[in-house]
Amino acid sequence: MSAPVVTPPDSVVRTGGAVSFQGVSKVFMDPAKSSHFVAVRDIDLEIPRGRFVSVVGPSGCGKSTLLNMTAGLFAPTTGQVLYNGTKVGTTVNTEVGYITQADNLLPWRTLRGNVLLALEIRGVPKKEREDRARDAIARVGLTGFEDRFPSQLSGGMRKRAGLARTLVYEPETLLMDEPFGALDAMMRATMQADLLHLWERDQRTVIFVTHDLEEAILLADQVVVFGTKPGRIIHTEDVEFERPRDLHEIRRTPEFTAVWERLWRLIEGEM
Amino acid sequence: MTEPTTTSESRAASQSPPSPASKIEHSTPEIDRAIAAMGGLGWRRYKVQMTRTVVIIGLLLAWQVFSGRPGDRFVLVDEFYVSEPTAMVEAIVAWWEQDLLVSSILVTLQVTLLGFAVGALLGMITGFLFGTVEFLGRVMSPIMAALYAIPRLALIPLFLLWFGLGIGSKLALVITVIFFLVYYNTHSGVKDVDQELVDVLKVMQASRWDVLRKVTIPSAMTWIIAGLHISVPYALVGAVTGEMIASNRGMGYLIIRASSQFNTAGVFGGILVLMILALGLAGVVSLLERRLLRWKVKNRE
Numbered sequence: 117m118s119a120p121v122v123t124p125p126d127s128v129v130r131t132g133g134a135v136s137f138q139g140v141s142k143v144f145m146d147p148a149k150s151s152h153f154v155a156v157r158d159i160d161l162e163i164p165r166g167r168f169v170s171v172v173g174p175s176g177c178g179k180s181t182l183l184n185m186t187a188g189l190f191a192p193t194t195g196q197v198l199y200n201g202t203k204v205g206t207t208v209n210t211e212v213g214y215i216t217q218a219d220n221l222l223p224w225r226t227l228r229g230n231v232l233l234a235l236e237i238r239g240v241p242k243k244e245r246e247d248r249a250r251d252a253i254a255r256v257g258l259t260g261f262e263d264r265f266p267s268q269l270s271g272g273m274r275k276r277a278g279l280a281r282t283l284v285y286e287p288e289t290l291l292m293d294e295p296f297g298a299l300d301a302m303m304r305a306t307m308q309a310d311l312l313h314l315w316e317r318d319q320r321t322v323i324f325v326t327h328d329l330e331e332a333i334l335l336a337d338q339v340v341v342f343g344t345k346p347g348r349i350i351h352t353e354d355v356e357f358e359r360p361r362d363l364h365e366i367r368r369t370p371e372f373t374a375v376w377e378r379l380w381r382l383i384e385g386e387m
Numbered sequence: 388m389t390e391p392t393t394t395s396e397s398r399a400a401s402q403s404p405p406s407p408a409s410k411i412e413h414s415t416p417e418i419d420r421a422i423a424a425m426g427g428l429g430w431r432r433y434k435v436q437m438t439r440t441v442v443i444i445g446l447l448l449a450w451q452v453f454s455g456r457p458g459d460r461f462v463l464v465d466e467f468y469v470s471e472p473t474a475m476v477e478a479i480v481a482w483w484e485q486d487l488l489v490s491s492i493l494v495t496l497q498v499t500l501l502g503f504a505v506g507a508l509l510g511m512i513t514g515f516l517f518g519t520v521e522f523l524g525r526v527m528s529p530i531m532a533a534l535y536a537i538p539r540l541a542l543i544p545l546f547l548l549w550f551g552l553g554i555g556s557k558l559a560l561v562i563t564v565i566f567f568l569v570y571y572n573t574h575s576g577v578k579d580v581d582q583e584l585v586d587v588l589k590v591m592q593a594s595r596w597d598v599l600r601k602v603t604i605p606s607a608m609t610w611i612i613a614g615l616h617i618s619v620p621y622a623l624v625g626a627v628t629g630e631m632i633a634s635n636r637g638m639g640y641l642i643i644r645a646s647s648q649f650n651t652a653g654v655f656g657g658i659l660v661l662m663i664l665a666l667g668l669a670g671v672v673s674l675l676e677r678r679l680l681r682w683k684v685k686n687r688e
Contacts (some may be wrong), residue, residue: 187590210592220587224605224682233601234591265682285591 132166132321133211133288135186137197142181155181156347159195161340164321170332171340173381178347179325183291186323187212199289213287217297219278221266227253227277228262234285238240252284255314272303276310283314289321307362308335313344316360329383333375334363341379343386351382446513447472470652473506478645478656487641492660494637495626498554499668502561503622507615510566514573519603524574535567539625543632557629562623565618572614609683612676620666627661636665680684 137378140159145152156178163169171179185197191205199209221230229250235245256276266274271281275295282290295311296304312335315322326332332339336355343350353375355365366372417474420682454460454471466474482488517524517531539560546556593601636659645653 146392187586188590189586208589208592210590212589212590214590216583216587218583220581220583222602222605224608224680233588237588237593237597237601256541287590 125238132319133200134165134198134322135163135289135323136198136201137161137182137195138198140185140197140385141194142178142185142190143193147243154304154346158348160174161349161352163321163323166321167338168315168322168324168336169338170336171323171325171342172327172332172383173342173347174383175327175342175385177342177344179342180293181347183214183293183323183325186291187214187264199206205268212289213282213285214291214293215278215295216293217295219274220268220272221277221281223266226263226265226316227258227269227280230277231284233281235316238285243376244250250285252280253322256310271299272307273308275299275303275307279311280316282308287320292322292324294326295324295366297326297328304331311335312361329376329379330367333372333379334361334366339379340348340384350386351378351379402539460478467649474652475655475659478650478652479660481643482656488578488660491636491638491641492664494554495623495630495661496664497620497641498557498561498626498637499620499664500632502558502625503565503619505558505564506562506622507618509562510614511567511573511611513566513568515577515599515603515607518577518607519599521586531567535571539563540628543629546629547633552635555625557634560629561622561625564621567674568618568621569611569614572610573607576610576614577603579610580606608679612672612680616669616672616676619672620665623661623665623668 118175124224126133137159141157142154142155144155155341159182171182173179173209185205186191186199186209188197188199188204188207191322197204228249231249232245235248240248250259250262253262256279258273261269261273266277269277278295296307301306308331322336324332324335333355338354339355340349341351341353342348355375357371391601428594450469451472452461453463454466454469457465479488482491511607542563543556543560546559550559551558580603584606585598588598588602626637627639630637631643634640638661642657642661645651645657
């Protein structure tokens with residue numbers, strides 16, 4: 117299970133974080149109706165450093181719950197989530213960057229202001245802050261739009277802005293929750309290629325939640341298929357396509373179609 | 388990767404010399420001609436303003452002509468009941484000459500602004516406190532609702548008893564009116580903050596203070612400004628009501644005195660002065676809004 121070998125462009129070699137789910141279940145209580153709801157059950161999953169893992173499954177199968185527990189936004193009801201060997205859940209995991217379907221940009225801050233946010237919070241000196249923000253904005257191709265407010269950017273540009281806002285503080289691990297769900301097909305294809313390109317440069321660990329099976333297979337080293345009611349892992353599949361990947365080419369290979377067909381039947385059985 | 392900006396190219400492509408009347412980008416000669424035929428871009432706005440002026444002058448003229456002594460030409464309504472614009476202005480001028488106008492305005496303004504400032508500040512602090520500290524909010528919310536349900540005017544006798552006939556009782560009235568308006572808006576604003584934004588910040592290592600400063604306050608600001616906006620006229624209402632009930636100074640007092648002397652023109656004059664004051668205060672809040680919500684103003688452009 118070694119990570120694919122890619123030469124990093126800078127001197128920085130990133131290892132990413134390792135995430136381990138051990139017998140994890142999460143139950144939500146509804147105090148108003150005094151009922152409870154099992155979001156995920158018996159999750160055992162090892163995600164090694166630098167790996168790109170997709171989590172795919174029908175909606176309401178607890179995929180997002182997995183990410184929230186990795187970020188330490190809430191604790192599992194049973195079992196434990198380890199991040200680099202340390203238990204998370206009682207405190208927020210600040211080694212991760214969280215990107216959701218909503219771009220979550222602060223509407224009262226310009227693009228630059230949004231990208232600077234994490235660095236301000238972390239108390240990075242002003243000069244370094246500005247440099248790193250400029251760099252992150254350039255990496256996602258938004259140079260020249262620094263002074264625009266989010267509402268003055270297109271949907272695709274806001275997505276890139278969200279990415280820059282997260283990449284700027286160099287989190288080891290990216291948690292992505294249907295990040296491209298709201299984009300049109302063309303924009304989504306571009307963003308997928310861009311994301312892979314960025315990932316291949318510095319090899320962070322990525323947990324990528326999606327309900328788009330094609331996207332899951334194209335991007336990831338490993339696809340984790342979730343079943344629903346209750347949310348649980350029903351299958352994991354290693355994806356062996358060579359890196360760097362040409363997504364357009366891969367889509368048309370018989371190998372891709374074969375994997376897609378097989379996993380689709382599994383998901384279909386859960387809906 | 389970046390979306391292309393086509394402005395400069397298309398400008399160069401269109402062969403027309405830039406027409407001074409139009410500031411439209413990507414324009415073509417046809418479009419420029421069409422705009423010129425409509426009388427330029429400013430015409431619509433000009434038309435609205437012109438019509439508005441005509442309507443106002445028309446209404447004032449009608450008021451002037453149709454009110455007066457019963458039996459006179461064109462007179463439909465007795466001036467005793469509705470006065471008329473010229474008499475209204477005369478009443479104001481009379482106050483000016485007696486050195487009453489400016490001092491009364493200042494008294495009323497002082498109560499309005501001071502009461503507004505204190506009430507708004509207390510409202511904001513309480514709103515943030517009960518909005519962010521979940522436990523406190525749950526404990527206090529029905530108590531606040533009960534206090535809010537009290538008609539504030541019913542408190543005036545108590546305020547007179549506690550704070551006397553001077554400025555204190557009026558201030559207390561204005562503060563209790565403004566406090567709840569701003570409190571409820573601030574509270575809603577804090578509750579309205581997108582939890583996902585807060586989570587994203589937490590993952591960035593943000594402290595509670597960071598979240599409050601960088602998300603909660605700016606996000607709630609839209610609501611708070613809206614609260615300030617609607618409460619400005621109420622501050623004036625509170626001040627004037629207080630003065631009408633028990634006072635010997637201020638615009639409220641001038642109006643009630645005119646009324647007791649059957650001086651309808653004075654009552655209308657006082658109302659006119661209050662209207663101008665209210666508009667001025669609303670203008671100040673709008674300026675504040677433009678500054679604090681610059682991002683919103685920019686987004687509308």
